Amino acid sequence: MTATVRAGTIETNGSRRSATDSSKERRRSARARREGLAALLFLLPDSLGLLIFVFIPMVIAIVLGFFRLDGFGNISFVGFGNYIRMAQDPQFLQSAGITALYLVILVPAIFVVGLLLALLVQQRIPFIGVIRSALFAPYVISLVVVGLMWQFMLADKVGVVNQFLSAFGVHGISWLGDPHYTLGTVVVISIWFQMGYYMIIFLSGLQDIPAELYESARIDGAGAWQRFWNITWPMLRPTSLFVFVTATIAVITGGFDLIYILTGGGPAGTTSLLIFYIYQQAFLYGEYGYAAAIGSVLVLVLLIWSAFMFRITKGGRIDDE
Amino acid sequence: MTSDIATRTTTGSTLHDGARPAAPRRKPGREKKWTKKSTTLFVVGVVIAIVTIFPLAYMVLSSFKTEADIYGTSLLPPHWTFENYVYVFTQVPFARYMFNSFFVSAFVTVVALLFHSMAAYALARLRFKGRETVFLIMFSTLLVSLPVVLIPEFEVVRLLGMLDSYWGLIVPSLFSAFGIFLLRQFYISLPDELEEAALIDGAGYWRIYWNVILPLFRPVLAALAVFFFLANWNSFVWPLTITSNPDLRVVQVGISTFHQQYASSESYIVAASTVAAIPTLLLFFFFQRQITESIKTSGFK
Numbered sequence: 001m002t003a004t005v006r007a008g009t010i011e012t013n014g015s016r017r018s019a020t021d022s023s024k025e026r027r028r029s030a031r032a033r034r035e036g037l038a039a040l041l042f043l044l045p046d047s048l049g050l051l052i053f054v055f056i057p058m059v060i061a062i063v064l065g066f067f068r069l070d071g072f073g074n075i076s077f078v079g080f081g082n083y084i085r086m087a088q089d090p091q092f093l094q095s096a097g098i099t100a101l102y103l104v105i106l107v108p109a110i111f112v113v114g115l116l117l118a119l120l121v122q123q124r125i126p127f128i129g130v131i132r133s134a135l136f137a138p139y140v141i142s143l144v145v146v147g148l149m150w151q152f153m154l155a156d157k158v159g160v161v162n163q164f165l166s167a168f169g170v171h172g173i174s175w176l177g178d179p180h181y182t183l184g185t186v187v188v189i190s191i192w193f194q195m196g197y198y199m200i201i202f203l204s205g206l207q208d209i210p211a212e213l214y215e216s217a218r219i220d221g222a223g224a225w226q227r228f229w230n231i232t233w234p235m236l237r238p239t240s241l242f243v244f245v246t247a248t249i250a251v252i253t254g255g256f257d258l259i260y261i262l263t264g265g266g267p268a269g270t271t272s273l274l275i276f277y278i279y280q281q282a283f284l285y286g287e288y289g290y291a292a293a294i295g296s297v298l299v300l301v302l303l304i305w306s307a308f309m310f311r312i313t314k315g316g317r318i319d320d321e
Numbered sequence: 322m323t324s325d326i327a328t329r330t331t332t333g334s335t336l337h338d339g340a341r342p343a344a345p346r347r348k349p350g351r352e353k354k355w356t357k358k359s360t361t362l363f364v365v366g367v368v369i370a371i372v373t374i375f376p377l378a379y380m381v382l383s384s385f386k387t388e389a390d391i392y393g394t395s396l397l398p399p400h401w402t403f404e405n406y407v408y409v410f411t412q413v414p415f416a417r418y419m420f421n422s423f424f425v426s427a428f429v430t431v432v433a434l435l436f437h438s439m440a441a442y443a444l445a446r447l448r449f450k451g452r453e454t455v456f457l458i459m460f461s462t463l464l465v466s467l468p469v470v471l472i473p474e475f476e477v478v479r480l481l482g483m484l485d486s487y488w489g490l491i492v493p494s495l496f497s498a499f500g501i502f503l504l505r506q507f508y509i510s511l512p513d514e515l516e517e518a519a520l521i522d523g524a525g526y527w528r529i530y531w532n533v534i535l536p537l538f539r540p541v542l543a544a545l546a547v548f549f550f551l552a553n554w555n556s557f558v559w560p561l562t563i564t565s566n567p568d569l570r571v572v573q574v575g576i577s578t579f580h581q582q583y584a585s586s587e588s589y590i591v592a593a594s595t596v597a598a599i600p601t602l603l604l605f606f607f608f609q610r611q612i613t614e615s616i617k618t619s620g621f622k
Binding site: 013030031035036038040042043045046047050052053054055056057058059060061064117119120123124125126127128130131133134135136137138140141142143144147148149150152153155156159161163192195197200201204207249253254256257260261265275278279282283288291292295298299303304306 | 345354355356359362363365366367369370371373374377379380383392394409436437439442443444447448449450453455458459462464466467468469470471472473474476478479481492493495498501507522525526530551554555557558562572573576577580585587590591594597598599602604605609612613616617
């Protein structure tokens with residue numbers, strides 16, 4: 001699951017601490033032990049699980065990044081060797097470049113498409129519920145099926161997309177085989193798949209904007225465009241930031257299934273996103289240490305990115321009002 | 322929600338009735354009207370919706386086409402056939418794959434929901450030392466995405482002897498801070514008095530959690546349950562990595578290996594894809610509200 005969490009609507013001190021009169025204080029200390037024990041028991045399954053299956057693997061990944069494993073069980077300490085290797089590995093650099101490009105194209109595209117669809121389905125239109133459902137439907141399909149489905153539709157010459165295009169005089173584009181088109185194809189499919197999710201997020205943000213604002217703007221004679229720039233856009237800032245952060249994380253860490261099925265990283269590595277390259281290195285070439293090092297870099301980048309966004313959004317809360 | 326906005330809009334405009342020449346008045350209640358503007362937007366919406374839904378419809382319809390017709394130009398199958406489905410269910414253990422997916426997804430959904438809601442309860446309602454620290458550490462694990470820790474997680478599962486087993490499919494999938502985070506946000510919103518009263522009545526913390534807190538959040542839990550089920554039904558990388566026994570293949574892995582073996586028989590692959598997609602589409606059809614709610618709340622509560 002993607003980390004769909006608005007960077008830090010964390011309330012550090014719940015409202016519970018507000019009431020501190022002395023009698024309550026005494027009663028509290030009497031049951032503090034019991035409460036602490038209860039908390040321990042309630043937290044036990046999840047903390048244990050997160051520790052074993054997320055935290056420890058995380059630490060192992062970082063440690064593993066300093067070793068070289070050759071697939072025959074031989075381990076040797078290489079220090080920053082894997083990191084130095086990264087800087088000299090043309091395939092890694094290509095992969096990083098592609099990931100950056102993919103990010104730079106896909107995130108704004110998702111943002112714009114999601115917002116436009118939300119603005120559309122927010123309108124009072126007959127049968128809008130049905131339209132909204134149709135736009136959201138792709139999101140529930142697994143990426144494996146999405147990949148197979150598009151592969152079927154994009155088949156060279158015989159696929160429905162090329163047959164349709166040939167009616168307009170465009171012939172025989174190899175959407176998944178020609179290095180010029182592959183990344184673009186993956187981007188379009190990703191938009192198609194994710195747009196419903198971001199549409200819902202934006203829609204929810206739009207619905208939180210008080211209708212009175214629009215009404216008074218209308219009375220003041222503001223056109224649709226002015227209303228958008230002066231009301232919708234500024235009021236949507238928290239939502240926009242949320243979408244921006246989550247989409248970035250989702251784009252970097254997701255997409256593996258799709259690439260695995262659709263292109264296998266090819267042709268000529270043009271769709272080999274970092275997340276796919278890591279998998280290749282580990283499970284195809286047995287380069288666990290190297291793969292772990294790349295993974296560590298990725299997590300570090302995400303961590304810095306999230307901390308940065310957390311900072312500038314002041315913990316996810318923007319107090320415009 | 323739309324009607325709410327509609328009524329507010331109407332009252333807003335009546336206030337300024339005298340000041341402006343009457344703008345087209347909207348009646349409260351059903352506001353689906355065929356004005357020029359709404360008709361234009363309707364057409365735009367329908368076109369986009371059809372383009373969006375086309376791949377799905379095309380896949381489903383193609384699954385009823387014969388091998389010879391599969392790349393034909395007609396949208397509807399010229400010769401309807403169930404042969405692809407018969408093949409998928411008789412020659413390939415697709416029923417087994419479906420069962421595996423269902424079993425794993427249902428198990429994970431129920432247990433994860435219980436564990437996450439327990440942890441969230443402790444983090445939101447109980448006072449103990451280091452509560453914020455525990456929460457922040459759990460929260461930070463949200464940044465760790467599966468493919469990045471795939472190798473070490475694989476090693477951990479191997480050490481625990483859960484490789485190539487249902488345990489390996491289920492147990493690691495149970496733990497994600499996402500549910501904890503979300504539920505905590507809800508639980509924190511409740512007033513203290515609720516528990517104070519229960520505590521005075523002598524109820525233990527489990528009773529409060531089970532009989533007071535959980536029933537209040539049934540809709541949230543339902544939304545999250547649907548979301549979890551969907552995510553687990555669609556998961557691919559993890560089952561692919563830790564299972565090799567064909568009997569343990571979940572639908573997504575089954576269909577991917579099927580695809581590798583039968584790359585040329587497109588009609589079978591289309592039918593198999595449809596089979597894998599139908600449960601999610603049905604889930605979407607019946608629980609659309611819960612799914613969209615869970616998405617909204619994940620971002621906004």
